[in-house]
Amino acid sequence: MNRIRELLLGLATLISFAAAHGDTALYPTGPSRDSAFIRFVNALDSPLDVLPEGEQTPSTLAPSVVSVFSAVPADKPVTGVLSSAGVSVPVKLNLAPGEFVTFVVVPGDKGFELLTVREQPKDFNGLQASLALINADPDCTGGGLRRAGRKEQPIFHDLNPGLLERRDVNPVKLSVQGFCDGTLVTAPLSLGPLESGERYTVLILSQNGKPVLVFVKDAFAQ
Incomplete structure (x- = not known):
């Protein structure tokens, strides 16, 4: 072969x-x-x-x-x-x-x-968690993620379809909502307690014509 x-x-x-x-x-x-x-x-x-x-x-x-x-x-x-x-x-x-x-x-x-x-991943603070957002909804322009029920600065924003952004966050229990062009479009999603030194990804996907959030811990095959 x-x-x-x-x-x-x-x-x-x-x-x-x-x-x-x-x-x-x-x-x-x-x-x-x-x-x-x-x-x-x-x-x-x-x-x-x-x-x-x-x-x-x-x-x-x-x-x-x-x-x-x-x-x-x-x-x-x-x-x-x-x-x-x-x-x-x-x-x-x-x-x-x-x-x-x-x-x-x-x-x-x-x-x-x-x-x-x-x-192309960069080194991150091992005392924090590494969180990424992938906008994989072709209809979601200006995609982003914010803490559920909060009006503070978004975690991610202005992310168009096909793009990824990653940042370090405190290893705390986190609940988030996705938005497109400033309008919240998904239900709240609990990410649970994030762990120090771990990588995670949230994806904005389209299911049945509606944006949803999918959350995964970045796992690697052995």
Whole structure:
């Protein structure tokens, strides 16, 4: 099996296990190879099929599932086909060393669209928690996040679709609401007590035509 086919077989395994809430490596990387990190989000109302190159068995990612991050070799293309509700889109991604990529499949005029959200993470204060917001709702301009029931300065603001912003926050119990163009559009969501030294992500997604918040702790495959 060549490298690309092996990569896509690993990708299919990741998606299958992520849907079942398990962790697995996307691709075998050794300590001598520069790595990047990739995860997948199905923001559709229907299952998402991941079709590897060749004749491997397809895998399915359930709606609203966010996979773990898995290491992949940097500067090597990830290729394949994503399919949902009869619509198929070819995929080819090149990742830089150390880069974190969240690949979000969102509703679109032709069935679905792909948002590739890239991040070059920086060191953060280990006494705080690292919180990111990804705006993955194509209809949400000026997206942001604020503390529920508070009128203080937002945690994030002016974030257009496909963009990510990250900041350090105090490790406290936090409840938030999402907004678009200054108008609150989601129900409050409790993030629970955040932990020092951990990374988290909140996503604004569109479900049944309405913005919702999805929260995950940034987990890494073993």
